[in-house]
Amino acid sequence: MTPDVLVHLVEPAQWRAALRQGSIRPGPDGFVHLSTPDLVHLPARRLFPGRRDLALLVVDPRRLTDPVRFEPGHPDDPAELRFPHLYGPLPTSSVVAVVLYRPPTPVVLPEPSDALARALTFYTSVPVRRAVGVGDVPGGVAVLDPDVPSSHDNNRLLLTAPVDAAAVEAAAEEVGGNAGWPQRAALLAWPDAGPVARALAARGWNAEELVLMARRTELPVPRPGAGAEVVDQREVHELWERSWRRGLASLGDRLDAVVRQLVGRERLNDRVVAVTDVAVREEGRVVAAGQLRVDGATAAVESMLTDPAARGRGYAGAVLARLLGIAADAGCDLVVLEASADDWPRHWYTRRGFEPIGTTWSVDRPA
Known part of the structure; x- marks a missing residue:
């Protein structure tokens, strides 16, 4: 058998x-x-x-x-x-x-058939495969990339087994201190990690709950709207830069260097999974975009973004529909994504067939 x-x-x-x-x-x-x-x-x-x-x-x-x-x-x-x-x-x-x-x-x-386990595997496996360095820590591993030290995703602890707040803090301090991280960061990816995340928040960490959502591609794939096209990732860089500059303006003199790192890190994903970028243009300028990362039968939607001046025109829906079609054509039966538990996009994704399947916690604090 x-x-x-x-x-x-x-x-x-x-x-x-x-x-x-x-x-x-x-x-x-x-x-x-x-x-x-x-x-x-x-x-x-x-x-x-x-x-x-x-x-x-x-x-x-x-x-x-x-x-x-x-x-x-x-x-x-x-x-x-x-x-x-x-x-x-x-x-x-x-x-x-x-x-x-x-x-x-x-x-x-x-x-x-376990969508949550597959999603957690994706989000804890891809960062390790693209990392420059990997080390064992209590509860999981640390991933490191000295070329992009300002990227939390590329320099943090990935913890899949329960540890307490003191252990998280100690491991982050040891690894981050030795590696020269400008921040201490971790992903808490075990069930019921909320109490540890809140304990870290009480110690001065930022803690964000992320809802893991999944959509089976057996659901009807919506027809992509006009203008949603596959593009070279470099065509999306300007949109990403504008978004990060708005969100990170408080960095002052460090802003240019950090934005360069955040844009530069994106090329690393295509070294370990199949990456496709989709965008919508207005007058030749990219105003909305999204990315699909395919890892076998599992795909993840990432970097969904619409320029504030172009919102309300259906561009995000067109991009998502195109990404879902690409996932189906690749033979993926499951599409996953992460959405902030405290923000509206998770409700937008729910209306498009995604269902909450679990949560993780992203925690960080300055060094």
Whole structure:
């Protein structure tokens, strides 16, 4: 009997190449080597000894169209063990999640039907795969990128197991102090993290509750409005810059440097997931935009933005509809996003088929 999920261990660069091609092709022996979750440590030790920077693809076998046969593995493996071999390409649309493989840290695999687990995996896996440095901390990992120190998303703790406020603060201070972070930041991504976030707020941290929302692409995809087109990401930079300058005007002399970093960091995402930018123009100028990040069968909507002078004209709806269509064409069955719990956009997304599935907390304070 085939397990609920199968797995395939790859280097992140190999997975990114597969996203471009749409599949992982069979090797010289005519099949793709898969594994059951309880046996993946055997090929990991044999093929990638000591590696902690690998991606574990979580495959839904029901999405495979070519045969899977359980056969003997490597001659050094116990003779009674059988490994699943896929006699055909492994479609990227069969990969419901990409999990970090960092032994001896236990691996938690989301079920294909668990939208919350898949969303949390996306938001805690992508930052690690794009990071320059990764370190273990209580409750999770720290990601670091010295090229963009002002970006919280690229320099913070990603915590998936419960820790108390003192532990968060201590880890952020140790890592951030050693790395020269201008801020201390963390994502609290375990269930019921609210009390810890509020405890940090009492210690002087900023704490924002983020609602995770999901939309199944089996829902009808709205027709994109006129003018929503796929663009080169550089065409969106001016809109991003205008937005960040308005929101960060209080930085004074630091503003130019910080905005350059925030724009520059965006290129890093396309190194690990498939990124598509969609925009609407008025008189040749981009006035609304959004981004889709595809990671196998899961996609995330990011960077939805409309210039204040162009609001109320339906541009955001047109951009979102185009992004949803791209996700469906890529074979994604789940589209996720993060929305502030205290702001109106989450209600706007609800009217367009997204449902709340859980929450995380983003916390930060100046160094």
